[in-house]
Amino acid sequence: MATEIVRVTVDTLAFAVHQGSLEVLLIKRKHEPFKACWSLPGGFLTQEDQSLEAAATRQLYEETNVSNVYLEQLYTFGDIGRDPRGRVITVAYLALLRQEELELKASSEASGVAWWPVNDLPNLAFDHAAIISYGYQRLKYKIEYTPAAFNLLCDKFTLRDLQTVYEAVLGRSIDNRNFRKKFLSSGVLKELDETSQEASFRPARLYCFSEDNFERLPDRPVFVF
Amino acid sequence: MATEIVRVTVDTLAFAVHQGSLEVLLIKRKHEPFKACWSLPGGFLTQEDQSLEAAATRQLYEETNVSNVYLEQLYTFGDIGRDPRGRVITVAYLALLRQEELELKASSEASGVAWWPVNDLPNLAFDHAAIISYGYQRLKYKIEYTPAAFNLLCDKFTLRDLQTVYEAVLGRSIDNRNFRKKFLSSGVLKELDETSQEASFRPARLYCFSEDNFERLPDRPVFVF
DNA sequence: GCAAAAGTGTTAAGGATACACCCATGA
DNA sequence: TCATGGGTGTATCCTTAACACTTTTGC
Numbered sequence: 041m042a043t044e045i046v047r048v049t050v051d052t053l054a055f056a057v058h059q060g061s062l063e064v065l066l067i068k069r070k071h072e073p074f075k076a077c078w079s080l081p082g083g084f085l086t087q088e089d090q091s092l093e094a095a096a097t098r099q100l101y102e103e104t105n106v107s108n109v110y111l112e113q114l115y116t117f118g119d120i121g122r123d124p125r126g127r128v129i130t131v132a133y134l135a136l137l138r139q140e141e142l143e144l145k146a147s148s149e150a151s152g153v154a155w156w157p158v159n160d161l162p163n164l165a166f167d168h169a170a171i172i173s174y175g176y177q178r179l180k181y182k183i184e185y186t187p188a189a190f191n192l193l194c195d196k197f198t199l200r201d202l203q204t205v206y207e208a209v210l211g212r213s214i215d216n217r218n219f220r221k222k223f224l225s226s227g228v229l230k231e232l233d234e235t236s237q238e239a240s241f242r243p244a245r246l247y248c249f250s251e252d253n254f255e256r257l258p259d260r261p262v263f264v265f
Numbered sequence: 266m267a268t269e270i271v272r273v274t275v276d277t278l279a280f281a282v283h284q285g286s287l288e289v290l291l292i293k294r295k296h297e298p299f300k301a302c303w304s305l306p307g308g309f310l311t312q313e314d315q316s317l318e319a320a321a322t323r324q325l326y327e328e329t330n331v332s333n334v335y336l337e338q339l340y341t342f343g344d345i346g347r348d349p350r351g352r353v354i355t356v357a358y359l360a361l362l363r364q365e366e367l368e369l370k371a372s373s374e375a376s377g378v379a380w381w382p383v384n385d386l387p388n389l390a391f392d393h394a395a396i397i398s399y400g401y402q403r404l405k406y407k408i409e410y411t412p413a414a415f416n417l418l419c420d421k422f423t424l425r426d427l428q429t430v431y432e433a434v435l436g437r438s439i440d441n442r443n444f445r446k447k448f449l450s451s452g453v454l455k456e457l458d459e460t461s462q463e464a465s466f467r468p469a470r471l472y473c474f475s476e477d478n479f480e481r482l483p484d485r486p487v488f489v490f
Numbered sequence: 491g492c493a494a495a496a497g498t499g500t501t502a503a504g505g506a507t508a509c510a511c512c513c514a515t516g517a
Numbered sequence: 518t519c520a521t522g523g524g525t526g527t528a529t530c531c532t533t534a535a536c537a538c539t540t541t542t543g544c
Contacts (some may be wrong), residue, residue, distance in 0.1 A: 116341040217499080440509080467522065468515070
């Protein structure tokens with residue numbers, strides 16, 4: 041019945057959409073256990089961390105050079121035997137980011153940092169495969185019931201960009217007329233006076249997400265397709 | 266940057282509906298800190314606990330004599346300063362139970378165990394008021410999007426019992442024709458050949474929840490009213 | 491004028507909401 | 518027969534789903 045000596049890690053599952061593919065940020069471990077295996081970025085909680093979320097922010101930056109990110113707590117994993125070093129409780133965080141804005145950098149803790157397609161992952165350390173699977177489910181849910189998708193896009197985006205994010209996360213294609221109709225009538229988009237200038241075809245109108253409009257809506261819209 | 270010495274507690278927020286009122290199970294603390302204050306049942310993780318959920322189960326039984334309960338992880342609280350004894354991470358669990366089946370018993374850890382209406386709580390230890398507030402929101406959500414309500418009812422119940430649970434959790438009244446129509450057509454209820462024999466008026470038909478039917482439904486029903 | 495992606499409307503079906511009275515029972 | 522809660526149906530509105538062609542642009 042003695043109170044157990046426990047160590048706490050905070051690990052982050054970061055998603056981004058790249059060229060229509062939903063990807064996860066992983067690091068290659070430099071040290072035992074699971075040396076040379078891929079794992080989620082993260083590490084032990086320290087005395088300097090004011091909160092669990094602050095610890096996640098710090099470690100994500102140190103290990104992958106990623107900052108300024110949407111973060112939310114995902115789940116806490118604490119079964120006996122999940123870490124060969126002893127009892128380790130892991131508080132997992134979910135991060136959403138815009139891959140285009142990132143410049144990855146391997147840190148001293150990791151010999152490599154890379155994006156991996158969520159449907160084609162390498163072997164993973166600890167129970168990280170289960171954490172990713174759980175977070176992937178959460179993301180699918182969130183994108184349909186919250187404005188989470190906008191965290192996976194730059195500030196200005198086309199309706200096609202937005203639809204690509206939904207299709208990548210949900211893993212299926214969506215009717216573009218119904219998609220546009222629903223979003224345009226939802227009241228969360230602000231139409232800009234700009235267009236994207238991509239190539240030798242019709243330029244697309246740019247939009248941005250209006251947090252203010254969203255907050256003022258009488259009922260939360262649902263983005264189910 | 267030193268890895269911090271952390272202690273982990275597991276606390277449980279247990280809900281039940283009693284006479285149309287949504288209530289929370291609290292214990293009166295026997296020791297410092299917050300001696301004589303009300304708090305959620307819970308305590309430190311021990312070496313015997315195989316998992317966080319097992320720890321919650323054990324502590325709930327030891328402190329309140331409650332067993333055989335629906336449990337799910339709620340959230341992990343870890344800000345600096347939330348416990349005067351030092352860094353304490355609390356993994357909070359949500360429990361749903363049938364108040365009629367319970368026999369509460371004060372344990373040696375607590376000088377009292379009691380149900381408190383969620384809308385009329387006493388002063389609470391630590392950040393437990395925030396935990397309850399968060400769990401209350403989660404419960405409101407769960408009852409509309411999962412069959413969680415059946416964990417707050419005995420195996421056999423009337424449609425009125427079921428509606429009472431929804432009204433207690435959501436905090437508003439619901440049109441009974443629409444409520445019955447939706448549940449009867451949802452496919453999750455099994456009609457029994459029994460009626461409740463309550464008093465000098467028409468007895469009500471009894472139903473039970475059919476887990477099997479629920480699992481076989483092509484789409485998850487939604488219990489929004 | 492061609493290639494490429496942007497942008498647009500209608501119809502049909504199903505689900506949600508609002509609303510008020512009769513029924514069955516025991517005392 | 519009365520008091521009490523149990524039990525029922527319909528009309529309207531709104532949301533969803535299915536579906537294909539025209540427009541704009543750069544080359």
